[in-house]
Amino acid sequence: MKRLLALAPIALVSMSAHAGHGMFSLQYSALSYTDEWSGQELNPDAAVVRAGHLPTEHVGIEGRLGIGLRDETVGAAEVGLSHLLGVYGQARAPFDPVTPYFVAGLTRAQAEFSDPGGSMTEADSGFSFGVGVDIVPDDLGLNLEYMQYLDETGYEFEAFSAGLVVIW
Template sequence: MKMHLTSAVAVVLAVLPTVLMANPMSQGTSYGGITFSQLKYDEDGISDDANPTALIGRLGYFVANQIAIEGRLGIGLSDDTVRVDGFGPAVDVDVELDRLFGFYAVGHLPLGEAASIYGLFGFTDAKATFSANGFSGSDTDSGLSYGFGAEFYPSEQIGLNVEYTQYLDESGYDLSAISAGVKFHF
């Protein structure tokens, strides 16, 4: 019995320092970051997907351990051209993200001290411009969003992440992104 108690105390004492270490996902921690995103705009009836790029800034705050609220603001970096041929003569259409903003709840599942996986759920509002043959038009839409990702912590102040996000999933089209970025905890 004494041997088991001694072993249990030794295990607790060995693990205690890692539990008490400051954690980049602990309540009260704020963060800011930036991601580069390869967007995918997929519209029903069009065989090709548009793949413009965007730069998205992130600000967040951990309201509880491993649970953050996060705001994002993004701008388009480059447009993409798709050939639309299902509605008469083929036309090249340029697709560009003008802006994107949203608010999300983000839940992390730690994988040791140096990594976590996470899921997000929230609301996104986006505006895009479509141009063809000298004419252009913009459209704004909003809706529920969800995604998942992995984050790696080379230090307590820096996180590197990769992520898939379904920003809009509307009737007739959807907008998703594969992203990679960096964030700084403060």
């Protein structure tokens, strides 16, 4: 599955040369990691690149790659996103120039934890879903989105994102 997730953005962009439209987006993501046992919420942030293909105006497929930009400090410890990878499908409802969408798919995320005693990484994968809107008057526009990347036993990992989107 790791190889599929790593190759998905390249495959999706190359598919755009055939039919439909290609899509590329760069987002700033305000992340939220909530530990359900302690109730503690951590808020690192990330940059997320989305690349995909829109075979019709109502359907899209995309791959994502995200990297952490800023860690959250809790006492002497730091927590942050190392990276996330994902493959998703979109159901789109175009109302030119505004296109709301629902997105769902699979995400693999890896977090980094460090304190004066050392560091470790932890990875998890699972089902993801979200809603967003592309506002694209021409080929370049804005994107706003909420994603529930992982909702696993003991924690939730979600993001509110804003960015630029190009559709060609």
